[in-house]
Amino acid sequence: MTNAQGYWDILFAHADIATMARGRYNIIKDGAIGVTKGKIQWIGSSDRLQASSSAIADEIIDCSGKWILPGFVDCHTHLIWAGSRSNEFEMRLSGASYEDIAKQGGGIAATVAAVRGASEDELFNIASRRISHFLSRGTTCVEIKSGYGLDLENELKMLAVAQRLDQCFPLHVSPTFLGAHALPPEYKGRADDYVDLIINTMLPRIKSQGIACAVDVFCESIAFSPEQTKQLFAAATALGLPVKLHAEQLSDSGGATLAAQFKALSCDHLEYLSLEGAKAMAHAGVIAVLLPGAFYMLKETRKPPVEDLIRLEIPMAVATDLNPGTSPVYDMTAVMNMGCILFGLTCEQALAGATINGAKALGLDKRKGSLETGKDADFVVWDIDAPADLSYQVGISLVNKVVIAGKIAYNA
Secondary structure (H helix, E strand, O other): OOOOOOOEEEEEEEEEEEOOHHHOOOEEEEEEEEEEOOEEEEEEEHHHOOOOHHHOEEEEEEOOOOEEEEOEEEOOOOOOOOOOOHHHHHHHHOOOOHHHHHHOOOOHHHHHHHHHOOOHHHHHHHHHHHHHHHHHOOEEEEEEEOOOOOOHHHHHHHHHHHHHHHHHOOOEEEEEEEEEOOOOHHHOOOHHHHHHHHHHHHHHHHHHHOOOOEEEEEEOOOOEOHHHHHHHHHHHHHOOOOEEEEEOOOOOOOHHHHHHHOOOOEEEEOOOOOHHHHHHHHHHOOEEEEOHHHHHHOOOOOOOOHHHHHHOOOOEEEOOOOEOOOEOOOOHHHHHHHHHHHHOOOHHHHHHHHOHHHHHHOOOOOOOOOOOOOOEOOEEEEOOOOOOHHHHOOOOOOEEEEEEOOEEEEEO
């Protein structure tokens, strides 16, 4: 046998590997991954390893024919909240629309009241249970939005919780400031005044504290107008903060075109995305984030224009959109399945959406999302027969081990 060059902290050997480099399976049969200081130093076929494992690595893990895939990158979640909105689920089953519930004081406003009434420690304890579940199901990187505080104190409280989660759990947490999620009740009829508060008070504090990686806006008829979104994007960009957008979920507001003008990281939802908006995204390199959990829960019928996205070569991410109202979905494999069944993705496209394209949507694709030398050693050992099993099988955990920064963070 020829020897793979190098000596590693830990070696994972005798696994079938799907690297997901460039968004394709790129399968290595009976492969191995050598890791040092939390980074992938070598990846290749196990037959290139010399027979004596003691001469290769401090520790060797025999994966016994299991599969290794990149850890999931869940690029759109609202993981921190208090309270429950199961009553709204019952209302929707009785025919109430998303807009109807919002007009009755439900929806985001109900969660805002619960979050404002909860302490930072209470929110941390609740969110800890959720992020622990994510870890056990193969997620190694998660974006977490604020947006249920809607004032400076409570938005900062939510982002502080996200920061604590990042410090206390092995997953990488990418925090996003979503102060422009909805109009708070005390600003009813004064949307422009609230936008001014975000621009003049909230964003400078967010920037000075270094507590968020990006700024998000909900551009929709029940939230913020394109003109208000433009003002918010301009202010965030002036502070050097990347932007992203909840776009075209309930109507075509032209948000995708606006986001492209500001070279947003991503546009998310996109059920009503126009061809013009898609072309603008393609030109600006904006990632499309598909959220089939919300589509499913809201019983929507208009699908994102997946064929246009493919034709225009716009990378498509998929994410849970975990939130208490419209996507109480805690498992990336579930949304991969929904992406296949509801949106027509292939299993390979769904897996790319949950890994490398999710990393692109967070601006982290140089470090995460695929198994390549130099990248973070974030991957999952799966007890599956083929990568397609992750989109095919629903309701069962197939995780054997979760590895983050080269260390085993979870053992089934």
